[in-house]
Amino acid sequence: MSDASPAATPGSSVTLRGVRQVFPGGVVAVESIDLEVAAGEFVAILGPSGCGKSTLLRIIAGLDRPTAGAVTVHRPDAGRFDTAYVFQDSHLLPWRTVVSNAALPLELRGVDRARRREAATAALVKVGLGDALERYPAQLSGGMRMRVSLARAMVTDPTLLLLDEPFAALDEITRQRLDEQLRELWQSRRMTVIFVTHSTSEAVYLAERTVVLSKRPGRIVVDRTVDLPPERVAELRATAEFARETRFVYEGLERGEA
Amino acid sequence: MSSTAPLRRFVASFGPPVVVLVAGMLLVELYVRWANTPIYLVPRPSKVLLTLNLEREYLVAALWTTTKAALVGFGASAFSGVAIAIVLASSVWVRRALSPYTVFFQTVPIIAIAPMLSIWLAPGLKAVSACAFIVSVFPVIANTLAGLVATDPALVDLFRLYGAGRAATMFKLRFPSSLPNVFTGLRVAAGLTVIGTVVAEFLVGELGEEQGLGVVIVSASHNGHSDRVFAAVLLASALGLAMFGTVNLVGRRVLANWHASARD
Amino acid sequence: MSTRVWTRREIAVLLALSAAVGLGCKKDKEAPGAGSASHAKHLSLTLDWVPEPEFGGFYAARESGAFGTHGLDVDIKPRGQGETWKLVAQHVTDFATTSADQVLIAREQGADVVAIFAVYQTSPQGIMVHKARGFSKIDDVFTNPGTLEAEDAPWLKYLLRKFPGSVVKLVSNSPGIASFLAKPELSKQCFITSEPLQALAADSDPQTFLIADAGYNPYTTVVIARGEMVRDEPETIKQMILALREGWRAYVDDPAATNAVMGKLNREMDAHTFAESARVQRALIETDATKKSALGEMTTERWQTLAQQLVDLAVIKKAPPARELFVSPLATP
Numbered sequence: 001m002s003d004a005s006p007a008a009t010p011g012s013s014v015t016l017r018g019v020r021q022v023f024p025g026g027v028v029a030v031e032s033i034d035l036e037v038a039a040g041e042f043v044a045i046l047g048p049s050g051c052g053k054s055t056l057l058r059i060i061a062g063l064d065r066p067t068a069g070a071v072t073v074h075r076p077d078a079g080r081f082d083t084a085y086v087f088q089d090s091h092l093l094p095w096r097t098v099v100s101n102a103a104l105p106l107e108l109r110g111v112d113r114a115r116r117r118e119a120a121t122a123a124l125v126k127v128g129l130g131d132a133l134e135r136y137p138a139q140l141s142g143g144m145r146m147r148v149s150l151a152r153a154m155v156t157d158p159t160l161l162l163l164d165e166p167f168a169a170l171d172e173i174t175r176q177r178l179d180e181q182l183r184e185l186w187q188s189r190r191m192t193v194i195f196v197t198h199s200t201s202e203a204v205y206l207a208e209r210t211v212v213l214s215k216r217p218g219r220i221v222v223d224r225t226v227d228l229p230p231e232r233v234a235e236l237r238a239t240a241e242f243a244r245e246t247r248f249v250y251e252g253l254e255r256g257e258a
Numbered sequence: 259m260s261s262t263a264p265l266r267r268f269v270a271s272f273g274p275p276v277v278v279l280v281a282g283m284l285l286v287e288l289y290v291r292w293a294n295t296p297i298y299l300v301p302r303p304s305k306v307l308l309t310l311n312l313e314r315e316y317l318v319a320a321l322w323t324t325t326k327a328a329l330v331g332f333g334a335s336a337f338s339g340v341a342i343a344i345v346l347a348s349s350v351w352v353r354r355a356l357s358p359y360t361v362f363f364q365t366v367p368i369i370a371i372a373p374m375l376s377i378w379l380a381p382g383l384k385a386v387s388a389c390a391f392i393v394s395v396f397p398v399i400a401n402t403l404a405g406l407v408a409t410d411p412a413l414v415d416l417f418r419l420y421g422a423g424r425a426a427t428m429f430k431l432r433f434p435s436s437l438p439n440v441f442t443g444l445r446v447a448a449g450l451t452v453i454g455t456v457v458a459e460f461l462v463g464e465l466g467e468e469q470g471l472g473v474v475i476v477s478a479s480h481n482g483h484s485d486r487v488f489a490a491v492l493l494a495s496a497l498g499l500a501m502f503g504t505v506n507l508v509g510r511r512v513l514a515n516w517h518a519s520a521r522d
Numbered sequence: 523m524s525t526r527v528w529t530r531r532e533i534a535v536l537l538a539l540s541a542a543v544g545l546g547c548k549k550d551k552e553a554p555g556a557g558s559a560s561h562a563k564h565l566s567l568t569l570d571w572v573p574e575p576e577f578g579g580f581y582a583a584r585e586s587g588a589f590g591t592h593g594l595d596v597d598i599k600p601r602g603q604g605e606t607w608k609l610v611a612q613h614v615t616d617f618a619t620t621s622a623d624q625v626l627i628a629r630e631q632g633a634d635v636v637a638i639f640a641v642y643q644t645s646p647q648g649i650m651v652h653k654a655r656g657f658s659k660i661d662d663v664f665t666n667p668g669t670l671e672a673e674d675a676p677w678l679k680y681l682l683r684k685f686p687g688s689v690v691k692l693v694s695n696s697p698g699i700a701s702f703l704a705k706p707e708l709s710k711q712c713f714i715t716s717e718p719l720q721a722l723a724a725d726s727d728p729q730t731f732l733i734a735d736a737g738y739n740p741y742t743t744v745v746i747a748r749g750e751m752v753r754d755e756p757e758t759i760k761q762m763i764l765a766l767r768e769g770w771r772a773y774v775d776d777p778a779a780t781n782a783v784m785g786k787l788n789r790e791m792d793a794h795t796f797a798e799s800a801r802v803q804r805a806l807i808e809t810d811a812t813k814k815s816a817l818g819e820m821t822t823e824r825w826q827t828l829a830q831q832l833v834d835l836a837v838i839k840k841a842p843p844a845r846e847l848f849v850s851p852l853a854t855p
Contacts, residue, residue: 063415085419091412094516095434108420108430136515156420298608298631373696377704381669381693465674465692473694477674479605481837482627 010076011040011192012083012159014060019069021055028217029055033069035211035220039076040190042183044203046249047213048257053196056218057162060194061085076159084158086166090145092137092152099124099133102151109156116155123151127181143174147181154185161186161193168198176234179206183232200253204245205232212249214256222252283307301485306492309485317474317486321493324455324470327383328497331390332451336444338391339398344428346399347406357403364396368457376462386458386470393454394447401443405436441509448505452498471497562595563758567745568615569600573784574791575715575777575800576743577619579641579817582780583769591768592761600787607635610746617747617762621645622740622828623676623837625847630838634749637848638759639766639818640741644806645734646713647677647742652706653727660731663709664688671695671702672711679835680738699724714806715799716791723795740828741820752849759849763818770817773800774808820848 014037021029030052037043047053058064059071061083073083084105092101099120106116124130127147137145146166153161163182167175183206186193197203203210204226212222226245228236236242283303289295290302297305310317342360346353368389376385409432417427459472469477471490478486528536569577580598583589589596599615606618607625611633619641620628628635649670651657663670664685672678673695682688695711699721702710712718718728733739745766752759773780777800785796812819822844829841 058415061419063418083419085416087412087416089412091410091416093413093431093434095437104416105420108417108422108426138516296611296632298605298628298633299612373698373700376693376696377701381671381696459694461694462696463694465672465694473674476694480673480675482605482631484631 010159011190012076013037013039013041013074013192014160014194015070015072015074016056016060017070019056019059019066019071021052021059021064022067030213031217031219033218033220035223037192037194039074040192042186042193042206042208043195044207044210045194045196045213046198046200046203046210046253047218048215048253049198050216051213051256052216052218053213054164056213057085057164057194057196060160061162073160082156082158083160083162084153084156086149086153086161086163088165088168090137090142090149092145092148094137097134097136098129098140098148101137101148102155104152105156119155120151123155124148126154126185127151143170143178146170146174146178150178150182150185154189157189157191159191161191163193163195165196165198167202175202180234182206200246200249201237201242203249204228204242205237210249210252212252212256221256222249224248224252298482298484301488305485306488310489310492313486313489317471317489317493319467320469320471320474320490321497323383323464323468324452324459324472324494325497327386327459327470328390328451328455328501330383330387331394331455332448332501334387334391335395335398335447335451339395339443339447340402340440342395343399343402343406344433346403347432348424348428353403360396360399363392363399366392368393368454369461372458372461381462382464382468385462386455386472389458389462390451390454393457394450397446397450398440398443401439401446402436405439406432409435438509438513441505441513444505444509445502448501449498452494452501456494562590562593564595564597565616565758565762566597566599568606568609568618569598570606570619571600572790573600573787575773575781575784575796575803576641576646576713578773578777578780578784578800579766579770581769581784582773582777583765585780585783586769586772588765588768588772592765594758594761594765596762596765607633607746610635610748613748616751617745619743620746621742622744622825623832625744625746626829626832626838626842628746629842629847630840635746636749636752636846637741637744637820638747638752638763638850639745640820641743641745641770641818642741642803642806643809643812645677645732645739645742646715646803646806647734648712648714648718648730648732649709650702650712650718650721650728650730651709652702653729654706657729657731660733660736661685663731664690666690668707668709669693669705670709670711676832676835676837677733677738677740678711679837680831681733681736683835684736699726702726702728715803719795719798719802720791723792738831739824741824745818747849763850767817770807774804774817819850 014035016033016035019033020031023029033056045053045056055064059066060073062073063085093104096104099117102124103116103120106119111119121130121133124133127150129144129147129151132140132144137148140148149166167178170178179202182193195203195206207226209225210222211220213219214221228241228245286300287303290300346357346360371392372385372389375388379385379388413431413435414427417431422430455470456472456475459470460476463470463473465473465477471494474490475487478484478490567580569580571577573581577598577600584596584598596617605624605628606615606620607628609615610618611628617638622637622640625635625637649660649663649672651663655662655666657663657666660681664681665687667689669691671693690709699710699717702708702717702721703724703726710717712730714730714732718730721728747759747762777797781793781796781800785791785793791799808817811821825844825847826841829838829844829847832838833841
């Protein structure tokens with residue numbers, strides 16, 4: 001379902017040069033990371049636990065500053081620049097309704113009530129929650145809550161979407177459904193997506209390019225394009241090409257653990 | 259069927275404690291009669307109930323006076339406590355500098371403070387409710403503050419990401435997120451308020467028509483009427499229970515939609 | 523920050539300290555009257571206030587050896603206020619001081635306490651006001667607007683009865699004179715031997731009206747004992763009364779040395795105020811009546827009058843026979 005509107009958002013490109021992050025106490029999370037993500041690209045980052053994937057994502061988001069190195073996020077459109085972040089837990093405000101939660105980023109940016117409610121409703125409809133607008137998070141399942149979190153991320157039409165293992169806590173079926181939903185959103189908006197995951201099959205299914213980090217201190221071990229057709233359908237997972245791609249990634253992970 | 263369900267719920271929640279109360283009073287009555295305890299030490303529960311009935315006008319008037327002071331004190335605690343906690347939560351340095359002094363509220367002996375208060379404010383309602391406030395504000399501050407600083411860090415990050423200022427983060431995120439803690443603090447404060455009010459009345463309460471339960475207790479004690487003392491104590495306990503119960507109920511309403519703690 | 527486990531030595535030290543504290547406490551709690559090698563009878567006397575000239579004769583009886591010559595070893599325990607008659611009735615103490623109206627209240631509640639000695643023939647209970655208000659009699663306290671700090675005691679009930687159109691606002695009594703100093707329109711209950719003198723020392727302008735002058739004059743600072751002790755140990759009671767007489771005689775004649783002793787126990791009152799207080803109270807303790815009988819003596823008439831007053835004020839229900847209320851070696855029981 002691709003959005004034919006000519007105002008479709010081009011994404012931000014991201015450049016990291018020599019990024020190094022040391023935590024207080026001397027623990028080196030990541031070591032000399034060089035990475036270039038092109039505008040509109042869908043990149044998956046994988047690696048063992050503690051390898052610094054989340055750290056990298058936070059640095060890209062601007063939530064943390066690196067100890068050394070440079071991070072640049074290029075604005076495609078001066079003044080119209082938004083980064084969105086999706087966490088592993090949906091992290092919704094439990095005292096607000098679903099639509100109010102989805103509208104939160106616009107509310108914080110000062111958008112008036114009518115406009116933000118409209119945008120939030122549209123985003124929620126896109127993720128299939130059009131009839132849950134006035135419910136409270138406590139009344140939703142885990143999968144629905146994650147979809148609200150996604151809608152919230154999309155509501156500002158972000159140029160850069162960062163996701164940190166967002167579907168890891170969900171069951172397999174819901175996870176695959178949300179993977180498809182995410183990919184649809186990307187195909188219709190073409191923002192830049194950087195997706196951190198543990199799952200090789202998820203990475204290969206979703207991304208155009210996979211980056212594998214070694215164990216701590218994290219370094220880039222593998223950085224390869226995923227050689228699969230651009231139309232990803234569920235049946236793809238059963239094919240030999242899919243298995244081959246996941247094996248490449250898996251081998252990269254093994255090398256990184258060594 | 260649906261008309262009896264609320265009645266059954268009422269009986270189920272109030273029944274057991276009432277049974278315990280009645281059984282307890284029966285036991286005390288029997289023991290006191292059997293052991294011949296002097297009435298100036300422990301009055302017979304039956305006499306206490308009799309006094310409650312015979313002197314109900316007098317006692318209920320005193321209860322009303324105490325209630326007024328307790329409500330003023332509690333209201334002050336609730337609002338100032340939350341406000342102080344918000345101020346303390348806003349800055350690490352302010353918190354470090356000032357939090358130790360909030361403990362002052364916890365530890366100051368009312369016996370020392372009450373006479374001073376009755377000089378600055380007038381004795382009676384003003385001084386009494388000021389004491390009630392001093393005695394009950396600390397739990398509100400402590401619990402609210404704990405909730406404010408323990409706000410979900412991921413949400414704080416999210417707010418930061420979207421450029422929210424300190425005020426927006428405090429009032430749209432931290433404060434609502436700490437409401438369960440606020441109510442915990444208010445529950446504790448409710449009981450303490452009543453204690454503080456009654457004790458303050460011992461020290462700086464008004465005698466005469468506007469006397470509160472604390473004054474009744476002291477006067478009755480002075481004149482050897484232990485049954486009246488206990489009757490007044492029972493009423494004070496009932497007040498404490500009522501305030502606690504109200505806070506609980508309000509808490510459940512406010513938190514109904516979103517918090518597991520409301521699901522009881 | 524880790525909490526490490528206590529070492530054995532620390533635990534041993536803590537246990538030893540606890541044992542020492544426990545033993546120390548135990549010593550204080552030895553029951554009154556417990557025997558020892560000496561012949562003197564061990565007794566306890568609990569005071570209903572802190573050491574002041576109000577209790578001078580008791581300390582003088584101890585210091586001058588009057589207790590000793592009468593075969594008594596009396597432990598004097600000052601206390602804050604409280605219903606001391608309960609302590610006597612419950613065997614917590616052998617003797618205590620209280621006021622005569624409390625004796626009647628106690629007895630109606632079933633506590634068998636009996637008065638054996640009355641320090642004040644004239645009650646020092648009064649109301650102090652600021653001289654600047656220009657009051658000339660106690661009535662003015664009630665007929666003028668202002669605030670009166672007082673306990674809800676029988677004497678207050680008596681005065682409110684006497685002045686039914688009272689416009690004064692009543693509030694609980696606060697300890698000390700701070701409120702009196704701070705507020706010129708405040709009247710306050712007092713003992714003439716105490717608060718007004720403290721106010722004078724603080725450069726204030728107190729003026730005191732005695733309740734006794736208004737018609738309510740119970741014996742005050744009355745020593746009470748258990749009724750059963752009066753019945754079972756009449757000799758002890760008699761010796762106690764004689765010792766108290768000697769002690770008060772000594773104190774009334776020369777309070778200085780005893781004041782010094784009490785001054786060490788009560789730091790809030792300076793030596794000058796101690797001396798003034800002792801001087802002021804002499805006329806309340808030694809009156810024409812006691813000159814004829816003896817210090818501390820009580821009469822049936824006064825007890826009867828008091829009992830009737832309390833019945834009229836609805837403080838007690840029935841006036842008991844006066845002979846149940848007090849003991850006196852000079853009177854026939």
